[in-house]
Amino acid sequence: MEKVNHCQGYLNVYKEKGMTSHDVVIKARKILKTKKIGHTGTLDPDAQGVLILCVGQATKMVEYITDHDKVYQVEVVLGFATDTCDLSGTVIEQSQKRVDRDAFEHVLVSFTGDVRQTPPIYSAIRVNGKKLYHYARNGETVEIPERDVHIGEITLLEFCEDSQKATIMVTCSKGTYMRSLCRDIGSALGTLACMGNLIRHRVGRFRIEDALTLAEIEASVIKGAQEQLFYPLAYSLESYQCVRATEQGRKFLLNGNKLFQWNIEASMENFYPGETLRLYDGDQLIGMGRFVAHDEGNYIKPTKLL
Numbered sequence: 001m002e003k004v005n006h007c008q009g010y011l012n013v014y015k016e017k018g019m020t021s022h023d024v025v026i027k028a029r030k031i032l033k034t035k036k037i038g039h040t041g042t043l044d045p046d047a048q049g050v051l052i053l054c055v056g057q058a059t060k061m062v063e064y065i066t067d068h069d070k071v072y073q074v075e076v077v078l079g080f081a082t083d084t085c086d087l088s089g090t091v092i093e094q095s096q097k098r099v100d101r102d103a104f105e106h107v108l109v110s111f112t113g114d115v116r117q118t119p120p121i122y123s124a125i126r127v128n129g130k131k132l133y134h135y136a137r138n139g140e141t142v143e144i145p146e147r148d149v150h151i152g153e154i155t156l157l158e159f160c161e162d163s164q165k166a167t168i169m170v171t172c173s174k175g176t177y178m179r180s181l182c183r184d185i186g187s188a189l190g191t192l193a194c195m196g197n198l199i200r201h202r203v204g205r206f207r208i209e210d211a212l213t214l215a216e217i218e219a220s221v222i223k224g225a226q227e228q229l230f231y232p233l234a235y236s237l238e239s240y241q242c243v244r245a246t247e248q249g250r251k252f253l254l255n256g257n258k259l260f261q262w263n264i265e266a267s268m269e270n271f272y273p274g275e276t277l278r279l280y281d282g283d284q285l286i287g288m289g290r291f292v293a294h295d296e297g298n299y300i301k302p303t304k305l306l
Helices: 021-032 056-066 101-111 132-137 178-188 214-222 250-254
Strands: 009-015 037-039 048-055 070-078 080-082 091-094 113-117 147-160 165-172 193-203 241-244 276-281 284-292 299-305
Touching: 009 021, 009 056, 009 214, 021 037, 021 048, 021 214, 037 056, 048 056, 056 284, 056 299, 070 178, 101 147, 101 178, 113 178, 178 193, 250 276, 276 299
Parallel strands: 048 193, 080 193, 241 276
Antiparallel strands: 009 048, 037 048, 070 165, 070 193, 080 091, 113 147, 147 165, 276 284, 284 299
């Protein structure tokens, strides 16, 4: 293949089972012939679905795309617990309690809204500078801090009383662990549970219906149609308010200097302290910034320029 140029933006990749998220990044680098690629939220090897890759300048936007709500299709397997909280782990405890559909559906209500959640020990969260899965692999004990997450909606799609398996659709905030959710649902039912199949259906505006496999992406590159694969840098950032510099403020913005009321078009009364904002020069996204409320005068501090 000829060397690919002008690869920049977001790629909506359908991650298939058996690959780590890092595997996807490595393969995409080879296909696109660029090293500047990052992903926006790990999917376990057995999981599948939407994985957003940031390519070129889009790597600077990883944290903002990661911040999006996500939608998952999750299989909940009742009756036993594993060390990893999913079917890939070792069974550590079993329960003979049987659960019916009504009881299962009723308990889901308690898991919507703001929820306190303890991540699984087999996760990449850092405690005391070390990832949790390192503690698990070394047989070390560690106190895992709870975290606040938000679950906007849970819908029961299927429930089989014979197999004691359920399939749910979950809309949630970043940082929500489906393995922990399955474990906690089992606990609330007075039994045990772990996660089975997991499919990520959506990340922000990126949908599974539009996701492409690596093979499909490679086929487009071979045809020379790679630029059609990419979503623009401003895509799916609509949740952040937009700030445009005035003609006098352009130089301040492009140089990464603070923006004050006199050099932006919008009123600063519309922003709250610490709010993340999109920064524009005309119709061009320049980067992201943060609103700072200060006694000597409010301003916007550019935090990430493209």
